[in-house]
Amino acid sequence: MSSAEALAFAEPASRIALEAGALLRDYYHRGVTTEYKGDVDLVTEADRASEKLIVERLHAAFPDHGIYGEEGTRSHLESEYRWYIDPLDGTTNFAHGFPVFCVSMGLERRGPSLPAGEDGEIVAGVIYDPLREELFTAEKGRGAYLNGAPIHVSRTPVLAEALVATGFPSRKRHKNPNIYFYQQFTLRSHGVRRAGSAALDLAYTACGRMDAYWEFNLNPWDTAAGALLVTEAGGSMTRFDGSTFRLDSQEILATNGLLRDEMLEFFRAMFAGEDLEPIPTPAEFAAHRAARKRKEEAE
DSSP states (O other): OOHHHHHHHHHHHHHHHHHHHHHHHHHHHHHOOOESSSOOOEEEHHHHHHHHHHHEEEEEETTTTEEETTHHHHHHEEEEEEEEEEEEEEEHHHHOOOSOEEEEEEEEOOTTTTTTTTTEEEEEEEEEETTTTTEEEEEEETTEEEETTEEOOOOOOOOGGGEEEEOOSSSSSSOOTTHHHHHHHHHHHHEEESSOHHHHHHHHHHTTTTEOOOEEEHHHHHHHHHHHHHHHTTTEETTTEEEEEEETOOOOEOOOSTTTTHHHHHHHHHHHHHHOOOHHHHHHHHHHHHHHHHHHHHH
């Protein structure tokens, strides 16, 4: 795909995301009716209105493209191009008045010979935070941007100095092992943040506000746009064993690249039930940091 082709997708998608974000912002300030679409998963009239707007605009802009939306849209999925849209990522936050949510739109290109069970190539991604008016965009091979300015992942070299993010599912939390990882990462990093929007966690990793992000059992609409942002900003996207990230997102590990190997080893040891390295004391941590600085200066 040429850079011009990629740009031809991201720019119209950005305009659509801005319009959908303005709609969400209006609903947020007015208040919305909330209901349950499962045992504990929330949905609001804003989710549905945003998806309706996005689908209408995408059909007008790209009539041959497929659309796979969180709130049920399944259209032209056999097409070469397929949009994964989350019209309101962070619905629980939105419903409670917690100001962390966004619109997320990622575009996958699937070649004609691609088997049904394999991922295509993510070629464009847009994430818009309407309350902060922050528009994250990425095009395959052209880098990642925040409100038009280039962004890059952080340079934090070790987990002990890193700020990382994660999330937890709304349903079946008792079957999700992430609380154990959360505890260990909290003890071994500068901190763990759980803001409630996977798309924004990925966008924040891409722009260096977070150094890494991990989570279990997400959906393609949660991660398609953010995954491209991270890699175009110079970061890494894998599963917990280091294998290639997949859109089914059963496991997702996004890092600034420098933390990748350390975090992969951490996951390996945790899954194997091995004893973890002792947590360094403050004095030991300071000594390690000083030694690393001397090494860097010598090089």
